[in-house]
Amino acid sequence: MKFRTRLLLISGLAVAGAVALVTGAVSISARRAFESADQTRRDALLDQFRGELDRQGAELRSKVARIAASESATRIAIEATRAEPDYSQWLNEAQTQAETFSLDFLDFLTAQGDIVSSAHWPARFGYRNDWVSVPGDAEELKAFLTSIPTPDGMATGLVAVESASAGAGRVYVAGGKRLDAEFLASMHLAPGSRVLLDSATASMPQLAGLVEKVRRSGKPSTQVVQWTADRESAESFYGLPLARGGTVLGVLLVGNSLQQEVALERSILRTGVLVGGSGILLGILLGWWVTERVTRPVERLAAGARSISSGDWSVRVQATTGDELGELARAFNHMTEQLIEQRDRAIQAERVAAWRELARRLAHELKNPLFPLQITVENLQRARRNAPEQFEEIFRESTQTLLEELAQLNTIIGRFSDFARMPPPILQAVDVNTVVKGVMKLFDPQLAKDSAGRIESEVELDPLLPPIPADAEQLGRALRNLVLNAMDAMPEGGVLRVRTRRCEAGVQIEVSDSGQGLTAEECERLFTPYYTTKQHGTGLGLAIVQSVVSDHHGRISVTSEPGKGATFVLELPSATESASAAALGNTA
């Protein structure tokens, strides 16, 4: 990933992260504010509900007291004084009184708690009342909540009990109001709030869990219910147990709509996304501008470095700013100048060294034949002076020697001259196998010689080699040098292997011997001009080979281990590769 891309990404993420953090913080803050408001509303409703219970309880007690003071209650009490009371004529009295006083539940009870008349369940006459206990509940000073059996199941009601007596006869009146929606209707609710009783939630299975939890634990609990797929339909419910004597009789559910909260959250989220998006866009643009300013000098530095590495030492990086990047550019330019200076010095030193080496070589090479020349000439002088009779013979031998040594000198000078005058190759389509065969044919007489140091040759040629663009004469010279080197490396005899084959680059020529091999250091310096491992070598053979291979855009390598021979591998490009390499060379 590019530095610029990375910078852009980091700046974008930083902006997005910051916006997300702010949005989250605002959302949490808003939610807490809503929860606090929700709590306040809920507490207010619960206070209102308790107040309503007290108010309606007082009203209920008043009604029940009036029924207990009615003529019918007194007559029932009088009937109770009889030995075999007949309450049948008051069977419907409870219904009449309940209608008159708008009560949902009303029972006239005997002193033992048996039902004389029941408004909400007339058929239960004669049975024992099981939702109040007399006389205990008649002594309660306030109305209380209890569960009341009805034909349709249990109901929760606010109940008051009063008694009436006539002489020894006593009758109890237990009246109640159903705790239902009508009971709660008088409560003043804030918009979005509602109060329910668990009896009204039959059609709301989503609340069953909360009701069950509150009923089981006897403790308040809360739950959020989402009525539809839209989150704005969510409602927070608080379940309050309505209990008496440790028994949960019902559950009061206070619901507060979360519509406003969800709408605000959505609005915050929308704003966050909008601001975040804009921030990211702005961040990208700003980041682009900043990274452009930051990375452009760096890129220029990189381009300069690349140019220098490719050989263009004239490149300089423009230092436009005074900051660290400008300092870096100036340092780069300084470094480049230093490198050029050092390179020039190195070249100069190398040239001097080369000349010294050449001089040394020349001196060495020329000294060898010069010394016999000097001896021969001195012999001639000595023979003329000391043995004139033998002078003729000595003269003849000495001139022969002088000619031989001069020929040797000529050869040496020719070699140097050849190396110096290496012409550029004239490339033509060449069959490498033909070149190899021609070279090997030159050495046939030497290889066929049956002597103690016999060298066996193994030639392995790939018949499917493609023709390559090469100068056949120069290529032959290079191969001859390699074969000569290999033969020189095997004075005691051995095996000379020459092999051609296709390779990825084009054609590969391998020349190996089974001689004494080379050390790693020798392998490194082998292609240096005038370096030789032979006693009488000029050190130009492998330099010529490398020069030829280089002129053909090829590559030469050597692998060897002491005692295991050496293998020289030439890789020469085929037509396409050669053309590419040539093109590259031209470009460079």
Add this chain to the structure above:
Amino acid sequence: MRRTLYRSIAAISAIAILASAGIAARRPRYGGTLRVEMAESMQSIDPIEGRPGEEKLSGLIFETLVKLDEHGRPQPWLAVSWRHDVAGKKWRFTPRMGVLLHNGSIWMPSPESLAFPDDQPIDRLLASLARPRNAIVVRTAEGSLAGTGPFTVTRWEPGKSAELSAHAGYWGGKPYLEHIQIAMSRPLKEQALDLELGKADAIEVDVAGMRRLKQQNANLAVSAPIDILALVFDGAPPVAPQLAQAIGLSIDRSAIQNVLLQRQGEISAALLPQWLSGYSFVFPVGRDVARARQMAAGTAPVVIGYDRFDSMARSMAERIAVNCGEAGIMVRASADGPAQARVVRLRIAGRDAATALEDLAEQLKLDPPRTGDLYSAERDLLGNGRVIPLAHVPVAWQLSPKVHAFSADDTAAWADAWMEP
């Protein structure tokens, strides 16, 4: 002395005048319109189509060949005599002469139309002919019905109202009442209000209200217990006989009579009332909650239905549900929706026990009682457990003080009613 004599004469004269006025007030008089209100919704006056209970109207319009008296004995009515035609293997009835139909024509049936096969005893045939559904109805070509009864229909709105007018040519003499106006589908509370406001002269009274009215010395016409309240298991899914028996054992009939029926009528485990059969006490009415609980262990809930317009049926259904709850049987009373059992009120028509039993079996969709002794036939009918009789209750009417001779018993009993001006 003279003064004393004058005073005595004046006193005697005043007493005589007052006495004669009192006698005149008690003497039947012609004229007047009797306004009757009822909860029932009658759809037809045709005795063949009429349901039990609707005969109180059709009996005023159509008459039978014979009639059963208050002891259940057949009496000549449109037929004055009957004889056995041995050769023809038929009973031949002799029609009353001079009977005028409501359309003004003379009733002259062909002899063959009054001849019946003698494949059943004559008392059974007579009881059958006395049934309102076998009344003489003359169907005119236009499709209207003409009868021979004391009243003729002058207006008929099915389910709403009707008006009957006295049949001046009635063979038994013109009835006292000139008109009878009938308002149908009237709730009991509204009927009571109308009587109180003077808008009605005769209204129906719930049996539970009879006791209070009696205590208030209201003008009541009360029949013998001719209605039977029973629990019938005819719904789906069917209730297992064992569960039905358990429900029967859990019912507290004494509480029903003492409280719900306000000590009116009689509790019974028989179909026919004691006054008609004479043996209803043989069927046990006691309860056995422990046994019921044992028999009903693990059974499914049962829904008992009732007619929402019949408050007594509702009270009974709810009481049965409470009684069953005590025995651990889950029973719910409901006026709506499907029910496996229902509390029904059936009218016991006529005064012939065998005919009444047949009629009840037909209404209850039971197999017809086998011939033989009445008790065995009734025991067989109850033996399959599809019906649990609860009580026999009377029919009662509350009348305005000026209505007299209004009977709640017989089918044509209003024919003898008369009104003070």
